Each structure stands twice: as structure tokens, then as C-alpha cells.
Amino acid sequence: MKTHEPLLNHPEPPRSTLWVVSTITFVSSFVLIIFLNHQNHTFTNTISSPHKYSQSDRLTWERTAFHFQPAKNFIYDPNGPLFHMGWYHLFYQYNPYAPVWGNMSWGHMVSKDMVNWFELPVAIVPTEWYDIEGVLSGSTTVLPDGRIFALYTGNANDFSQLQCKAVPVNLSDPLLVEWVKYDGNPILYTPEGIGLKDYRDPSTVWTGPDGKHRMIMGTKRGNTGMVLVYYTDDYTNYVMLDEPLHSVPNTDMWECVDFYPVSLTNDSALDMAAYGSGIKHVIKESWEGHGMDWYSIGTYDAKNDKWTPDNPDLDVGIGLRCDYGKFFASKSLFDPLKKRRVTWGYVGESDSPDQDLLRGWATLYNVGRTVVLDRKTGTHLLHWPVEEIESLRYNGRVFEEIELEPGSIVPLDIGTATQLDIIATFKVDQDVLKATSEANDNYSCTASSGAAERGSLGPFGVVVLADGTLSELTPVYFYVAKNGDGGVSTHFCTDKLRSSLDYDGERVVYGSSVPVLDDEELTMRLLVDHSIVEGFAQGGRTVITSRVYPTKAIYEEAKVFLFNNATSTSAKASVKTWQMAPAQIHPYPF
Numbered sequence: 362m363k364t365h366e367p368l369l370n371h372p373e374p375p376r377s378t379l380w381v382v383s384t385i386t387f388v389s390s391f392v393l394i395i396f397l398n399h400q401n402h403t404f405t406n407t408i409s410s411p412h413k414y415s416q417s418d419r420l421t422w423e424r425t426a427f428h429f430q431p432a433k434n435f436i437y438d439p440n441g442p443l444f445h446m447g448w449y450h451l452f453y454q455y456n457p458y459a460p461v462w463g464n465m466s467w468g469h470m471v472s473k474d475m476v477n478w479f480e481l482p483v484a485i486v487p488t489e490w491y492d493i494e495g496v497l498s499g500s501t502t503v504l505p506d507g508r509i510f511a512l513y514t515g516n517a518n519d520f521s522q523l524q525c526k527a528v529p530v531n532l533s534d535p536l537l538v539e540w541v542k543y544d545g546n547p548i549l550y551t552p553e554g555i556g557l558k559d560y561r562d563p564s565t566v567w568t569g570p571d572g573k574h575r576m577i578m579g580t581k582r583g584n585t586g587m588v589l590v591y592y593t594d595d596y597t598n599y600v601m602l603d604e605p606l607h608s609v610p611n612t613d614m615w616e617c618v619d620f621y622p623v624s625l626t627n628d629s630a631l632d633m634a635a636y637g638s639g640i641k642h643v644i645k646e647s648w649e650g651h652g653m654d655w656y657s658i659g660t661y662d663a664k665n666d667k668w669t670p671d672n673p674d675l676d677v678g679i680g681l682r683c684d685y686g687k688f689f690a691s692k693s694l695f696d697p698l699k700k701r702r703v704t705w706g707y708v709g710e711s712d713s714p715d716q717d718l719l720r721g722w723a724t725l726y727n728v729g730r731t732v733v734l735d736r737k738t739g740t741h742l743l744h745w746p747v748e749e750i751e752s753l754r755y756n757g758r759v760f761e762e763i764e765l766e767p768g769s770i771v772p773l774d775i776g777t778a779t780q781l782d783i784i785a786t787f788k789v790d791q792d793v794l795k796a797t798s799e800a801n802d803n804y805s806c807t808a809s810s811g812a813a814e815r816g817s818l819g820p821f822g823v824v825v826l827a828d829g830t831l832s833e834l835t836p837v838y839f840y841v842a843k844n845g846d847g848g849v850s851t852h853f854c855t856d857k858l859r860s861s862l863d864y865d866g867e868r869v870v871y872g873s874s875v876p877v878l879d880d881e882e883l884t885m886r887l888l889v890d891h892s893i894v895e896g897f898a899q900g901g902r903t904v905i906t907s908r909v910y911p912t913k914a915i916y917e918e919a920k921v922f923l924f925n926n927a928t929s930t931s932a933k934a935s936v937k938t939w940q941m942a943p944a945q946i947h948p949y950p951f
């Protein structure tokens with residue numbers, strides 16, 4: 362049985378000296394507010410009550426503290442990450458002149474730790490007929506002899522997409538500041554049968570077990586998305602194979618294709634040359650126009666340059682996503698220093714472009730995420746923030762075994778709550794779980810009414826960026842659903858329906874199911890950094906990144922709560938929180 366009725370006679374949750382505000386007051390107000398908001402989802406774009414903060418205060422607050430964003434203007438796809446002479450380099454689609462898409466160039470930043478960044482001069486800009494409409498996305502390759510080159514898509518003067526090459530001018534410069542285009546560009550024209558605007562984002566070149574050097578690119582034929590494979594002898598001339606590496610009907614254009622091996626035996630990342638038993642290969646594609654990155658795990662046959670998904674139901678574009686919120690055009694780096702694969706995507710704004718103009722900047726990057734195969738399930742990848750981000754933690758707090766009765770919400774007294782790392786673990790009442798006969802096979806975060814929709818066994822989780830009266834709140838939560846056959850499925854969701862009182866963007870619930878194994882507790886990690894919330898469930902099996910724009914729940918008014926809006930089960934929460942110091946992000950010139 363599913364109900365939206367508020368619980369009126371809920372038992373008072375146990376008090377703890379850690380709670381600073383009367384829990385019972387919040388219990389009633391939360392249930393009431395959620396109830397009322399559920400009844401009326403109509404929000405106006407005008408400010409309905411006097412605000413403490415001006416528009417300028419709010420726009421200033423939205424800028425993040427430990428996520429990469431340039432000082433101003435517009436960033437887009439991450440491009441060509443590489444490691445050279447002790448520095449991590451990340452290039453990015455960048456409009457140096459305005460906070461909107463256009464003049465696409467390769468911006469350039471470097472870091473020693475993937476947390477603190479120096480912005481460098483823009484590396485590659487549109488200057489030639491073959492890229493005058495944009496130096497679009499691509500990759501870099503570091504050859505075993507130390508040579509480095511970039512492959513990128515040139516948006517030509519007729520808007521056809523041509524592949525081009527550039528190289529750093531001085532390899533002994535650890536920062537690789539200067540780049541020069543190959544004078545024989547473009548190196549590749551669109552193959553027959555492919556749309557002139559459906560051919561882009563060349564990959565890193567790698568050497569297969571047969572010694573042949575390979576590059577891949579995404580495209581579509583009709584509505585079938587696919588990966589093309591090329592061979593090269595000299596890294597400049599490329600010959601396309603007749604057959605694609607893989608294709609999936611009805612998945613449209615595959616942008617920013619990524620392809621890499623993952624180990625079945627340990628968490629060490631493998632470089633592209635790895636091949637053979639104990640290895641799976643992942644294809645990742647970014648679905649044009651949908652803003653979603655999809656991945657699939659399978660087997661690569663290097664002899665025939667064919668890839669087969671482990672499970673056809675989880676094929677590329679129809680199965681699993683890297684992130685169920687805002688995260689797109691991701692690109693991974695094999696980090697030779699720490700033997701890990703790290704991925705970045707862009708996290709776009711979700712309010713109107715007018716706001717981008719007011720802010721003067723648009724779009725951020727997620728905190729770099731390591732990617733490994735989830736060897737417990739074998740079906741999922743684990744995406745998890747790089748360990749270096751923990752160097753920003755301070756003021757750690759621990760809250761043990763907080764009892765959350767059905768229908769309760771309790772504040773966490775952690776001080777300022779706009780830059781946080783939170784790890785929260787929840788145990789549901791096993792007797793209630795076994796006894797409940799509610800059949801909720803069709804639960805889906807995205808089709809639900811968010812945290813207001815109550816079932817026997819959920820939702821429960823963490824509310825972030827909430828003001829004291831809960832007029833603005835962003836719940837990130839688990840929803841446990843009992844299936845008709847007695848089985849259980851768990852969902853991980855972020856509810857953005859009530860994140861802001863004054864918002865001209867999407868009001869949605871993000872999320873998906875997350876596998877939970879028999880011996881596992883439910884655990885989530887949240888990185889809260891002003892207008893971005895990154896959520897990781899079960900060690901990164903399911904990830905949700907959201908952009909939120911509260912108007913009241915900002916600066917010292919932002920608060921964190923634990924809640925349990927289930928109707929039957931209680932939940933026991935143990936939580937660790939840390940404040941997060943700002944990262945050092947130095948714009949150029951320094």
C-alpha cells in the first residue's frame with residue numbers, strides 16, 4: 362500500500378544531545394510541508410516571500426568551492442586528459458568570450474592532485490577553415506617514447522566535422538602551454554553514408570595485442586549509434602575498418618565515446634594495451650541531445666575488433682548510466698602514477714540561460730571519479746570521488762545509530778552546511794521488511810512524487826540545502842520497494858521538486874535502482890558544494906549529480922537533516938560529516 366497521507370500519530374523519536382532543535386516540531390512541519398507541496402506542485406517564478414538574500418548574493422553563493430570551474434564564461438566537455446612530468450592535464454571545451462556555447466576552444470588546466478588546479482592559457486583555438494566554427498572535443502595520446510599529440514574534431518566553415526591533429530610545441534615544458542596544429546589538417550573527412558555533422562570526438566590511440574595502433578570515434582547511421590574503429594601506422598593517417606566495434610539500434614548519435622579495460626581481479630586500473638583473460642572492456646557513450654552518459658560492460662575481441670555486451674539487456678544506451686543526474690560527455694584518464702582510471706564529465710546548469718548571463722559563468726566539473734568494475738555484482742561500475750578530495754576535510758563529526766521513526770525528520774547540528782562531505786549508513790527494521798506485504802514492483806524515482814511519496818519501507822535519507830522552515834529542501838534518499846514475488850529492490854533518488862522557491866529550470870526527481878547485496882547496509886556519500894550535490898550509493902554503483910539553486914537555504918541558513926518518510930519501517934542512521942575547505946583554483950594569469 363502506498364500513501365501520501367501524513368502520519369499524525371507518529372511516536373516521538375528518541376532525543377539525543379546532538380539535536381539542537383525539537384525533533385517533534387520538525388516531524389510535524391516536515392510531514393505537513395511535504396504533504397502540502399505534494400498537493401500543489403505549482404511554483405511561480407516570482408519570489409513569493411521577502412528574501413534575506415539579494416539576487417546578487419544568491420548568484421555569488423552558487424559558485425562552487427571545490428569543484429573545477431574557470432573564473433568566467435562557458436565550459437563544456439572535458440577533453441584529452443593526460444599525465445606529463447608530474448602534472449595532470451585536463452583540457453576542456455571552452456568559450457573564452459561568453460557564458461554560452463560558442464567559439465569552442467580547448468581550455469587547459471593542470472593539477473598535481475586533481476583537487477587544486479591552475480588554469481593555463483587556452484591551448485587550441487579556432488583559426489583555420491577546418492575548425493573556424495569550433496575546436497570541438499577529442500583526446501590526447503602519450504606514446505611510449507614520450508611524444509604527445511591531440512586529436513580533435515574541427516567544426517569547419519561549412520559546419521562539417523573533420524578530424525584534426527595538434528602537438529605541444531615543447532615537450533620539456535611540464536605544463537605543455539603551447540600547442541601547434543598539424544599543417545596537413547584535416548587528417549580525416551567524413552566517411553560515405555555518414556552525416557557531415559555526425560562524426561566527431563576521436564579517442565586516445567592505443568596499441569592492441571597484435572601491435573596495431575587503434576583509434577575510435579562515435580557516429581550514427583540512421584538512428585543506430587555506433588563506434589567506428591581506425592588503424593594507424595604513423596598517428597597521422599588513419600584507415601577505417603568496414604565494420605564498427607559495436608552498434609545499437611535506436612540509440613542515436615554516440616558522442617564522446619570512451620573505451621577502456623577494467624580488471625576482474627583487483628581495483629588497479631589497466632592501461633589501454635591490457636587485453637586477455639581477467640579483463641572486461643567498457644564502452645561509454647554520450648547520447649546526443651539527451652544529456653546522459655551510458656556505459657556497458659563486455660568482452661573485446663581484438664582479433665576482429667568487435668565488442669559484445671555481457672548482458673544484451675544492459676547494452677550501450679539502453680542499460681546503465683554513469684550518473685542519473687546532470688553529468689555528460691565524460692572522458693577518462695588512465696593515471697600511470699596511481700594506477701587508476703579517473704573520469705570527469707560536465708555538470709551543466711539546470712536553470713535558464715538568462716541566469717548564466719547574470720552569473721558570467723556556466724557549467725562545472727564533477728570531482729574526478731575513479732572507475733573500477735564492481736567485482737561484487739559484476740554488472741556495475743563503481744564511480745567514486747578521488748581520494749585526494751579528502752584532503753579538504755576538516756571538523757569531522759560522527760553521529761551514531763540515530764533512530765528515525767516513520768515520518769520523522771531530525772536536524773544535524775553541523776554548523777555551516779554548504780561545503781560538505783557526508784557518509785550516511787541506514788539500517789531498516791528487518792522484521793518490518795520481512796512482514797510487509799506491500800507490492801511496489803513499479804516504483805521509479807523519476808516517475809514518483811519524490812520524498813513526499815510514502816511507502817512502507819521508504820523513503821529515508823538525508824536532506825541537504827534546506828532552510829530552517831523546510832521551505833526549500835533537497836532530499837537524497839533510498840526507497841526500498843517490496844516486489845510482488847517477495848523480493849526487494851532498492852532505489853536511490855534525489856528530489857529537486859522543492860529545491861528552490863524561485864527557479865526557472867527543471868523540477869524533477871532523479872534516480873535509479875541500486876543493487877544491494879545480502880550482507881550490505883544501505884550507504885550513501887554526498888558531496889555538497891553550493892549549487893552542486895553529488896550523491897554516490899553503495900560505493901558508487903548508482904550516482905546522481907544535481908544542480909540546485911536555493912534562495913533561502915544558502916550561506917549560514919543552509920542546513921542538513923536526516924529523515925524517514927516511510928509509513929512502516931523505522932531506520933537507524935549512522936552519519937559522518939566533514940566541512941570541506943575550498944580548493945585552490947588559480948585563474949590565468951596567476
Ligand SMILES: OC[C@H]1O[C@@](CO)(OC[C@@]2(O[C@H]3O[C@H](CO)[C@@H](O)[C@H](O)[C@H]3O)O[C@H](CO)[C@@H](O)[C@@H]2O)[C@@H](O)[C@@H]1O
Nearest residue numbers: 437438454462465497498514558561562616617649690
Ligand atoms: O562542443 C562540441 C562538443 O560537444 C559535444 C557533446 O557535448 O557536442 C555537442 C554539440 O552541440 C552543441 O552545439 C550546438 C550548436 O551547433 C548547440 O545547439 C548545442 O546546444 C551544443 O551542445 O556540438 C556539436 C557541434 O555544434 C553538435 O554536433 C553537437 O550536438 C561533442 O560531441 C562536441 O565535440
